[in-house]
Amino acid sequence: MNKNIILAGVGGQGLVLTTKIICEAAFKAGFDVKSNDVVGLSQRGGKVWGSVRIGEKVYSPNILPKSADILLGMEPLEAYRWSGSLKEGGIAIVNTKTIAPVPVMFEEAPYPEDWLEVMEQKYQVITMNAVEEGVKLGSSKVANTFLLGILAKRLAFDTKFWLEAIEENVPAKFLDMNKRAFEIGYAY
């Protein structure tokens, strides 16, 4: 199995931790892994992205243009921005909760409301308002774990590796909520 995964989001959404969990789950499953944890200013509302490459032997952490199998979009505009890196027919998993960038806040540019329509023409798009789902479970902080569940379903390794990686990386008091979010995502 060779999989290239691109992650895109907004600084502060937890992209580094999410990248780490994907890497560790894949590594536990016996694969070679390389990642870019985060590129850009983390935690300050700017665009951030990361990548995970999984396979028998991986050289570069970078993904060639149009070579990503899966795009994990934590925010629609950021998913849209990075959609060009997907293979034709690739999978985009997108949290639909929007975060307005400065030009949108200042009414200088519209938010690209047609992102889904445009992306669906080329890719298989799976959407979920993960923030809303998180609030239902008790915290918007578990939003990314739903997305991990959706991702896990599309990667051919045992969920036990995912659960181990999640357990090792989230605070103990949020573990049950994260497990539940993962299961909901996996069954989504």
Next chain:
Amino acid sequence: MFILKKAQLMTGNEALARGFYEAGGQLAASYPGSPTVGILTAVKNYEEVYGEFSINEKVAVEVGIGASFAGGRTMVSMKHVGLNIAADPFMTFTQTKVNGGFVLVTGDDPGMASSQNEQDNRIFAKFAHCPILDPSNSQEAKDFVGMALDMSEAYHCPVVMRITSRLCHSRSVVELGPRVTKENPGFSGELQHYAMIPPNTYQKQYDMKLRLEALEEAANTFEGNVYLPSDRKDVLILTSGLMYNNLMELDLGLSIYKLGMVYPLPIKKLEELSKSYERIFVLEEMMPFIEDELKLHGIACEGKAHFTFTGEIFSEMILEGLIKAGVVDSSLEIQETPVNTVARLPMFCAGCPHRPVYDILKKTKKKVIGDIGCYSLAVLPPFEVSNSVISMGASIGIAKGMAKINRMKGIQEPVIATIGDGTFFHSGITGMINMLHQNKDENITILILNNGLTAMTGGQENANTGHYIEAADMRVDIPALLKAAGLPAVQVIDQFDYKEAKRVINEAIKHEGLSIVMTTRPCALNFKIKEPAYYVDPEICIGCRSCLKTNCPPILMRAYEGMEKLKSSIDPTMCVGCSVCSQVCPVGAIKRSEVK
């Protein structure tokens, strides 16, 4: 599928720390700066190693020199520009007979993801007569630390480990090994080797020359330099670091010479190889460093003619360069189809204590001299209020120089400088004391934005953190310190009391003379504000956008049912309850929720 024993995934930064631990490292010092922050953070997980974030890079190098003198294995890490301030001790230390192994890690930032310039510190290392190692993945980052320390002790010189930002933050598999302990010879105190005044320094010029010659010879058999010949005998690619992996990814079947040590080069080996290849290409980011070295030695090669001189070089860019050079077939070309959409630049976090300060400064319409820290984001829209950002601590000296010239020109223009607490301790304090000299009451206002720690790099403790965190061991009192120096009394304000903060700042700007104001609210990321969210009453809101202009992530204009004008709104999942927007609202439309 492969199964490694005792292997784990590590970032380049974590791997450097692990390598230092395994090699018997004893003292690690650093100053936080992207991309190398994670090295010292990871070092702190190893009990056997003493680690500190020093007050600045110069002090970190000095602490490191002491450890090395005393025979301890030492690693000092910093971002590329950190070496500029550490250059003074480093450039003279390099002349000494290095005792305990000394590795200096420089985090270069091709593409400037988080830096104010793109300096290529390989130039610096050559300037300092030091060998340079350049790892290509986390495993090498770990292994090269041990090799660097051995090399440092064998050749009695500091060794520079050059790592780039991408590798610092890239995770890959590392095999773990045990920690070895080295015998510590102690400090000999030999004057001719450590007391660097002339005539002792005369001999040192020869010593440095000789060690580089010996290293150049050793480079021919250095295990980190790997020749990987293929069936293609026309072209040889010379590369190092992550470029090697970006090239390997393309699977082009070209002959490669991968350099683990990029200075000095294995010249003999390269001269020999140059006879068997028609063309030699050098693949390196930023300056043509390796290319120039080859050319200096009369070895014909190509490099920057095909590959960019700035930014990162990704696989597709390597391919493009090689296609243009006629080395590989153009059918391999990869077409990019970037999606052009709305830009998203970083902004102050929800509840950031810098927000009200820059909102107040923007309203003064004055020019502001900024400094290095999160507040450099005030350069970006919508604030666009920091008119200059140069280097750590520079704002204060720059403000003085501007004020002197303004006075000569007869301009009555107040000069405002803003500086954070971390930057103040790093190197603002010297500029501050320099304010006392030939002070002719020029109108200068210095705003010390004290947020309790070094925030932009993730919240490391600094000399004043003890005022915010009980367990922190330094609690320098900035107003008392400046008072003791004879500077004007510092006016201490709470910037979340917006009106009062505005009054004090505006009065300071009006005052003909030096004014110093210090804000006190801590970083909102590291000291979470847990107040009820605020909300907009659209019936009261007049749509003036005063709140929007504070540029807080949860604030957005939106349509409300039955209302023609757009009115403000606050996303309750993002609001932390700092109250600044409600204080700038002229009509009291923004209210605090009853419950959290």
